[in-house]
Amino acid sequence: MPYSKRREKTTITIRDVAEESGFSATTVSIVLNNAPLARYIPSPTKTKIQKAAKKLGYHPNIFAKSLRSKRNHTVGVMVFDVTDPYCTLILRGIENSLYQASYLPMLTDAHNERSRFERYLEMLLERRVEALIILANWLLIDINLLADLEKSEIPTVIIGRELESKSISSVIVDDEGGAYAALAHLHGLGHRKIAFVRGPKALMSSKKRWKGIQKFAQDTGLDLDPRLIVDLPDQLSPNLGVEDAYRMTEELLKRKRAFTALMAYDDMTALGAMRALTKAGVKVPEQCSVIGFDDVATAALFVPSLTTVRQPMEAMGAAAVNIILDGISAGAENREFAAVQKKLPSELVPRESTRAAAETKAQTA
Amino acid sequence: MPYSKRREKTTITIRDVAEESGFSATTVSIVLNNAPLARYIPSPTKTKIQKAAKKLGYHPNIFAKSLRSKRNHTVGVMVFDVTDPYCTLILRGIENSLYQASYLPMLTDAHNERSRFERYLEMLLERRVEALIILANWLLIDINLLADLEKSEIPTVIIGRELESKSISSVIVDDEGGAYAALAHLHGLGHRKIAFVRGPKALMSSKKRWKGIQKFAQDTGLDLDPRLIVDLPDQLSPNLGVEDAYRMTEELLKRKRAFTALMAYDDMTALGAMRALTKAGVKVPEQCSVIGFDDVATAALFVPSLTTVRQPMEAMGAAAVNIILDGISAGAENREFAAVQKKLPSELVPRESTRAAAETKAQTA
DNA sequence: CAATTATATAAAATCGTTTCAATAAACTCA
DNA sequence: TGAGTTTATTGAAACGATTTTATATAATTG
Numbered sequence: 001m002p003y004s005k006r007r008e009k010t011t012i013t014i015r016d017v018a019e020e021s022g023f024s025a026t027t028v029s030i031v032l033n034n035a036p037l038a039r040y041i042p043s044p045t046k047t048k049i050q051k052a053a054k055k056l057g058y059h060p061n062i063f064a065k066s067l068r069s070k071r072n073h074t075v076g077v078m079v080f081d082v083t084d085p086y087c088t089l090i091l092r093g094i095e096n097s098l099y100q101a102s103y104l105p106m107l108t109d110a111h112n113e114r115s116r117f118e119r120y121l122e123m124l125l126e127r128r129v130e131a132l133i134i135l136a137n138w139l140l141i142d143i144n145l146l147a148d149l150e151k152s153e154i155p156t157v158i159i160g161r162e163l164e165s166k167s168i169s170s171v172i173v174d175d176e177g178g179a180y181a182a183l184a185h186l187h188g189l190g191h192r193k194i195a196f197v198r199g200p201k202a203l204m205s206s207k208k209r210w211k212g213i214q215k216f217a218q219d220t221g222l223d224l225d226p227r228l229i230v231d232l233p234d235q236l237s238p239n240l241g242v243e244d245a246y247r248m249t250e251e252l253l254k255r256k257r258a259f260t261a262l263m264a265y266d267d268m269t270a271l272g273a274m275r276a277l278t279k280a281g282v283k284v285p286e287q288c289s290v291i292g293f294d295d296v297a298t299a300a301l302f303v304p305s306l307t308t309v310r311q312p313m314e315a316m317g318a319a320a321v322n323i324i325l326d327g328i329s330a331g332a333e334n335r336e337f338a339a340v341q342k343k344l345p346s347e348l349v350p351r352e353s354t355r356a357a358a359e360t361k362a363q364t365a
Numbered sequence: 366m367p368y369s370k371r372r373e374k375t376t377i378t379i380r381d382v383a384e385e386s387g388f389s390a391t392t393v394s395i396v397l398n399n400a401p402l403a404r405y406i407p408s409p410t411k412t413k414i415q416k417a418a419k420k421l422g423y424h425p426n427i428f429a430k431s432l433r434s435k436r437n438h439t440v441g442v443m444v445f446d447v448t449d450p451y452c453t454l455i456l457r458g459i460e461n462s463l464y465q466a467s468y469l470p471m472l473t474d475a476h477n478e479r480s481r482f483e484r485y486l487e488m489l490l491e492r493r494v495e496a497l498i499i500l501a502n503w504l505l506i507d508i509n510l511l512a513d514l515e516k517s518e519i520p521t522v523i524i525g526r527e528l529e530s531k532s533i534s535s536v537i538v539d540d541e542g543g544a545y546a547a548l549a550h551l552h553g554l555g556h557r558k559i560a561f562v563r564g565p566k567a568l569m570s571s572k573k574r575w576k577g578i579q580k581f582a583q584d585t586g587l588d589l590d591p592r593l594i595v596d597l598p599d600q601l602s603p604n605l606g607v608e609d610a611y612r613m614t615e616e617l618l619k620r621k622r623a624f625t626a627l628m629a630y631d632d633m634t635a636l637g638a639m640r641a642l643t644k645a646g647v648k649v650p651e652q653c654s655v656i657g658f659d660d661v662a663t664a665a666l667f668v669p670s671l672t673t674v675r676q677p678m679e680a681m682g683a684a685a686v687n688i689i690l691d692g693i694s695a696g697a698e699n700r701e702f703a704a705v706q707k708k709l710p711s712e713l714v715p716r717e718s719t720r721a722a723a724e725t726k727a728q729t730a
Numbered sequence: 731c732a733a734t735t736a737t738a739t740a741a742a743a744t745c746g747t748t749t750c751a752a753t754a755a756a757c758t759c760a
Numbered sequence: 761t762g763a764g765t766t767t768a769t770t771g772a773a774a775c776g777a778t779t780t781t782a783t784a785t786a787a788t789t790g
Contacts, residue, residue, distance in 0.1 A: 013746055024770050029748060037749095040767050062492050063437070064746035067428035067775050082460075083453045083662055091447055095474050099481070104488055107472040109460050116464070123469055126424050242666050275668050297448055301607050303640050303668055378776055389740045394778060402779095405737050429777035432745050 012056050021052035028053070032060070066128070071332075073103050075131040075324060076124035078117065082109045085296040086266075086313070087135055090159060093317020094133060101325055103130075112137075125152050131324035136161035155327025155337065157320045162204060162341065169327070169339040171319045175205045178309040178346035179212030182263060182291050185307070185348055187222060190357035191261035191289060195228040197248050197273055199265035202234045206265065209293065213263070227257045232265060241265075245272025253280050260288060260357045267292035267299045267308055274302065274353070289354035304352035312344050319344065377421050386417035393418070397425070431493070436697075438468050440496040440689060441489035443482065447474045450661040451631075451678070452500055455524060458682020459498055466690055468495075477502075490517050496689035501526035520692025520702065522685045527569060527706065534688045534704040536681050540570045543674040543711035544577030547628060547656050550672070550713055552587060555722035556626035556654060560593040562613050562638055564630035567599045571630060574658065578628070592622045597630060606630075610637025618645050625653060625722045632657035632664045632673055639667065639718070654719035669717035677709050684709065 014032075018025040023045065030037045031049045038046070052058075066072040077094055079087045091107070098105050106129055110117035124132065132149070136158050149156055150167050157169040186194055196213070199206030217224050230248040232241055245264065249272065252262075262277070264270035270292030274284050282288050284304060292299060295310035319342050330337035379397075383390040388410065395402045396414045403411075417423075431437040442459055444452045456472070463470050471494055475482035489497065497514070501523050514521055515532050522534040551559055561578065564571030582589050595613040597606055610629065614637065617627075627642070629635035635657030639649050647653050649669060657664060660675035684707050695702035 011746090014748095015746080025747085026749085026770055026772095027768085030769090033748080035748085037768090040769085042768075045768080059491055061432065061746050063428045063432040064775085065748075067426065067432055067746085067777085068748040070775085072428070082447070082456055085450075085663075088448045088453070091474070092476070095447075096476070099484075104471065104473070104492070106469065108469070109456070111457070111461070119464075127427050127469070271666055275666070278668055298450075298663060301636055301640070303643055376776090379778095380776080390777085391740055391779085392738080395739095398778080400778085402738090405739090407738075410738080426776050429745085429775070432747085432776085433778040435745085 011061070012058055014058070014060065016056055017049065017053045017058050020056055021049045023049060070128075072128060072130065074106055074127070074129050075103050075133060075321075076121075076127075076129035077105045077107045077133045077135075078110065078120060078124070079107070079135040080110045080117070080137045081112050082107075084137070085268075085298055086137075086294055089297060089313035090135055090317045093314030094321055095317070096314065097318045097321035097325075101321070103325075105133075121149070125154075129154065130328050131155040132157070133320050133324060134158045153331075155324045155331065157323045159316055159320050160205070165339065167339055169320075169323045169341065171316050171323070171342045171344065172205075173311040173316065174343050174345050175208035176212035176215070178293060178311075178348075179209035179263075180216045181212075181346070181348045182293065182309045183213050183216040183222075185350065186261045186263065186289060186291060186354065187216070187220060189261075189289065189354060192222065192357070193225070193228065193259040193261070194222075195252055195257075195259040195262045196224075196230070197245055197252070197262065197264045197269050198229060198231045199269070200232050200234045200236065209265065225257070227255055228252070228259050232269065242268050242272040242275075245269040246276045247272075249273040249276035250280070253277075253282075261354070262288060262290050264290065264292050267294045267296040267306060270299075270306055270308070270353070271302060274306075285353050285355045287358070289357070291354055295349055299349075300351065302353070307351045307354040308349050310347045310349045312347070316344055376426070377423055379423070379425065381421055382414065382418050382423050385421055386414045388414060435493075437493060437495065439471050439492070439494050440468050440498060441486075441492075441494035442470045442472045442498045442500075443475065443485060443489070444472070444500040445475045445482070445502045446477050447472075449502070450633075450663055451659055454662060454678035455500055455682045458679035459686055460682070461679065462683045462686035462690075466686070468690075470498075486514070490519075494519065495693050496520040497522070498685050498689060499523045518696075520689045520696065522688045524681055524685050525570070530704065532704055534685075534692070534706065536684045536688070536707045536709070537570075538676040538681065538709050538711050540573035540711075541577035541580070543658060543676075543713075544574035544628075545581045546577075546711070546713045547658065547674050548578050548581040548587075550715065551626045551628065551654060551656060551719065552581070552585060554626075554654065554719060557587065557722070558590070558593065558624040558626070559587075560617055560624040560627045561589075561595070562610055562617070562627065562629045562634050563594060563596045564634070565597050565599045565601065574630065590622065592620055593617070593624050597634065607633050607637040607640075610634040611641045612637075614638040614641035615645070618642075618647075626719070627653060627655050629655065629657050632659045632661040632671060635664075635671055635673070635718070636667060639671075650718050650720045652723070654722070656719055660714055664714075665716065667718070672716045672719040673714050675712045675714045677712070681709055 014025050014028050018028050021028065027041065028049050031041060031046050032053060075098060081087065095105055106124060106127065108120035108124065110120060131154050150165065157171060159171045161170060162172050163170050198210055216222065230252050232244050232248060236244060245268065262273055264273050270290050274290050277284055277288055284290050292306050292308035295308045299306040299308050323340055327337050379390045379393050383393045386393065392406065393414050396406055396411050397418060440463060446452065460470055471489060471492065473485035473489065475485060496519050515530065522536060524536045526535060527537050528535050563575055581587065595617050597609050597613060601609060610633065618641065627638055629638050635655050639655050642649055642653055649655050657671050657673035660673045664671040664673050688705055692702050
């Protein structure tokens with residue numbers, strides 16, 4: 001006794017449980033995993049085993065488990081910038097659904113660096129994640145990344161970007177409809193001279209939103225004055241484009257072309273625009289209404305709070321999880337699984353930053 | 366040929382590499398891991414093996430690897446609310462340092478639910494993360510969580526909360542000094558009637574910051590009018606306390622007690638306060654200066670941009686990672702490792718929301 | 731020149747599970 | 761009754777690496 005057992009047994013294995021309960025490791029495994037064969041095992045046996053496991057504080061070694069069963073209940077989640085408030089709510093949705101399904105997300109943040117993205121992708125694949133969820137942003141424009149993805153056979157879904165790919169699913173919001181509704185909102189408030197800060201041209205969502213705007217203009221005969229339109233650069237600056245929006249709005253004001261409302265590419269753009277307007281002495285919303293897109297968590301906290309088009313971000317996250325979960329079980333059962341493209345509706349959220357147009361055009365900068 | 370190989374070999378193992386290169390699995394392992402024994406292996410052998418591995422696209426099975434070596438290069442990172450902008454920058458720091466060390470963070474978000482936190486803690490321990498980094502917030506007040514932690518022998522560090530624990534490290538900011546500096550800033554601008562929206566009493570940082578304020582008041586003879594002091598409730602509402610701050614500031618204004626500056630517990634509190642002030646017709650900073658704490662990413666984007674005390678969040682994340690990395694290598698080498706408590710300095714960031722006090726006290730709500 | 735020591739490789743043991751294949755008893759049912 | 765299921769349990773074989781131990785040759789030493 002004094003000699004042996006100098007170091008107490010720190011890890012207890014399934015065999016310990018077997019010994020304690022008086023059954024074999026096999027039976028213990030079957031019971032504890034509630035494997036198909038478990039239905040042949042009488043309850044008393046089950047309880048005995050469970051009790052033994054609890055008594056010893058048994059935790060199965062997940063590596064051994066995964067090694068054998070080739071499953072690890074982990075999915076990779078890749079974002080380009082956790083700092084981006086647009087991400088966080090989607091992450092919430094993802095995390096929530098995953099949690100319910102007892103999956104653990106493995107989150108990586110690429111810091112807007114392509115190389116990091118690639119490295120992380122590799123790391124995740126090495127770790128044999130069972131599926132992959134990617135939150136797209138402008139960086140994902142280059143599609144060559146996806147080559148790697150396609151050949152890795154795991155279920156993959158991209159949120160925020162539509163793909164032609166046969167093997168990669170996607171979840172997007174109805175950008176066109178959302179933009180249409182936003183413009184309709186401004187129009188309904190009596191605004192006719194409306195300025196636009198469009199998103200980077202390279203972005204699909206940018207194009208889609210503009211399409212919605214054009215559609216509305218066409219439907220109602222609204223005039224889209226090219227002198228009231230500016231574009232964000234393709235290469236956004238660090239601060240999520242707020243700075244860029246600020247500059248572009250200043251540019252807009254410099255043109256001395258009256259407008260009573262401004263529609264921004266997204267909430268952060270709207271924030272930048274509001275800062276520029278305020279700085280220039282234009283009161284929001286008294287002299288100029290502003291509308292955004294996304295409904296980022298802080299949009300409601302802006303001063304004034306921002307009218308915007310809400311993307312159902314949590315729902316998008318949840319949808320993505322559902323897709324990959326389907327994909328995973330399809331894979332497990334050796335069924336075929338076709339990529340799905342899901343488009344979710346957006347919703348207008350009126351707040352303080354928009355109001356009825358004043359009769360007098362108070363606005364000339 | 367037509368019969369066999371119906372299903373192509375999808376996973377290639379170390380033995381395949383061994384065969385391809387003409388050496389044994391052992392040698393391959395030694396070479397590919399650059400194990401100590403690798404110094405006895407001549408370069409031509411090494412290159413041959415490496416070439417073979419690359420040719421076959423060999424990726425070691427991480428489960429087998431971890432099962433044997435008991436290491437997995439993963440650390441658990443636990444936050445209570447990813448949505449909280451305070452978190453994201455720290456996460457950045459953590460992620461960055463971890464990335465450099467080739468560790469993969471396993472991030473969990475407790476959604477401010479204790480039960481989730483516990484469940485995730487369990488999941489992480491089951492996955493045998495090599496260390497744990499926890500971003501504290503008010504929810505971590507109850508310490509019983511830590512019991513589990515202490516007995517799990519892995520290196521653990523808590524960011525944002527000081528602990529008496531012998532086995533858990535912590536990284537905090539100098540709250541007292543920061544608050545002192547903030548108040549000094551206001552004082553230097555000529556403010557004498559200063560209102561305070563203090564943080565929840567239960568929070569240690571709240572206490573520390575107040576201590577700094579008291580210290581400054583004592584040092585300079587500044588009067589702290591109790592009628593200009595309000596406290597955030599212990600149980601914060603979902604929106605990060607902005608709503609609460611809004612309400613408390615309204616309360617403050619209702620008291621009809623003049624003040625020319627307001628010092629908030631943190632940036633989000635400051636935001637709520639600014640909203641309330643603006644709503645009440647008090648201009649910031651013309652009629653009332655506002656100062657926050659943290660320097661959350663969006664603080665610079667508020668209108669007006671917020672003067673605040675910066676927590677070196679990325680540095681804090683990095684510090685935490687350094688600590689656990691030390692802990693890990695200590696563990697690997699069977700050395701003793703003592704918990705460390707690290708306190709980082711804060712830094713005043715003057716922006717638009719504070720300015721010199723007007724001679725006339727323009728402020729009575 | 732025998733005895734070490736360093737170099738180079740491999741066979742076998744091990745990590746802790748799950749799963750396959752086998753066994754034996756207890757039930758059906760014609 | 762005996763052939764066929766169903767029920768209850770298990771030993772042994774994976775899973776794919778790393779690590780330990782062993783072996784064979786070459787180089788160095790006393």
